[in-house]
Amino acid sequence: MTALGTTRACEVGGHTLNVVDAGAGPAIVLLHGAAPGASAAGTWTALAPLLARSHRVIAPDFLGFGGSDKPLGQPYGVDLWTRQTLALADILGLEQFSVVGNSLGGRVALQLALDAPERVDRLVVMSTRVAPSKSPAQKLLRDYRPDRDMMREVLRECFAHDAATVTDRLVEARYALSAQPGAHEAIQTFFGAGASTPEEFEREVSALRHQTLVLHGRHDKVVPVSNGIRLAELMPHAELHVFADAGHWFPAERAPAFHSLVTDFFSGTPAHTEAVDTARLN
Numbered sequence: 001m002t003a004l005g006t007t008r009a010c011e012v013g014g015h016t017l018n019v020v021d022a023g024a025g026p027a028i029v030l031l032h033g034a035a036p037g038a039s040a041a042g043t044w045t046a047l048a049p050l051l052a053r054s055h056r057v058i059a060p061d062f063l064g065f066g067g068s069d070k071p072l073g074q075p076y077g078v079d080l081w082t083r084q085t086l087a088l089a090d091i092l093g094l095e096q097f098s099v100v101g102n103s104l105g106g107r108v109a110l111q112l113a114l115d116a117p118e119r120v121d122r123l124v125v126m127s128t129r130v131a132p133s134k135s136p137a138q139k140l141l142r143d144y145r146p147d148r149d150m151m152r153e154v155l156r157e158c159f160a161h162d163a164a165t166v167t168d169r170l171v172e173a174r175y176a177l178s179a180q181p182g183a184h185e186a187i188q189t190f191f192g193a194g195a196s197t198p199e200e201f202e203r204e205v206s207a208l209r210h211q212t213l214v215l216h217g218r219h220d221k222v223v224p225v226s227n228g229i230r231l232a233e234l235m236p237h238a239e240l241h242v243f244a245d246a247g248h249w250f251p252a253e254r255a256p257a258f259h260s261l262v263t264d265f266f267s268g269t270p271a272h273t274e275a276v277d278t279a280r281l282n
Helices: 040-044 047-051 078-091 104-115 136-143 148-159 168-178 183-191 198-205 225-234 255-267
Strands: 006-012 015-022 027-031 056-060 097-102 120-126 212-217 238-243
Touching: 006 078, 015 040, 015 047, 015 078, 027 040, 027 047, 027 078, 027 104, 040 056, 040 168, 047 056, 047 255, 056 078, 078 104, 097 104, 104 120, 104 198, 120 255, 136 148, 148 168, 168 183, 198 225, 212 225, 212 255, 225 238, 238 255
Parallel strands: 027 056, 027 097, 097 120, 120 212, 212 238
Antiparallel strands: 006 015, 015 056
């Protein structure tokens, strides 16, 4: 058992994935991001127990992250993680499920809805990219090598709006995960992978008909808030909430509001959408 729930090892495609499986009811799959030191436990410790009160919550570590295998030579990226998430759903007997995806996990969530629309119920996409970015934060992430001081810089300069949220304990935990054998190679392989063009992605996403909650931090340095606004414009059944005074880590920096929005969304209560002045945010 962990703070999130029961952890199990699932064999998927010849590799072992570390998977949290908690609660009972309609299934929600939680997908973490792909930054150095990312994991299901580090992303969903607070949200998963709340959702598990009324749902079955599945939170895997992607291949290459956390407690999952980290084989060398894998084609890490959205396609691999999408296929593995669908295969994991088959293994766990999930005929239909909702998805909450953070950052790159949000991109995988959208790909799941594109590849298997009949299997995905609702979507929550958080800090999810539409267009490529060459921001200083992106350069820091790409240049990262397993090192405590570099991890502290990445956390402060890329993810946190309030630097006080970056504690020594957090730096050590993320550094340790990023330094596991094969973890850094997985990140670098992903950064080097190709991707669909923004125009192609926008065309595909605009065809999705799923009820979707788009969440973004106003001061996100990794994925500018314009991406969240654009996603909400493209998706016909999407609602948007932008968190003030928060960056890429809005789930921690604005935790009560974040938890309320997501739990309300899955309880059937309409999300409280914040009005957004796109002219000021772009």
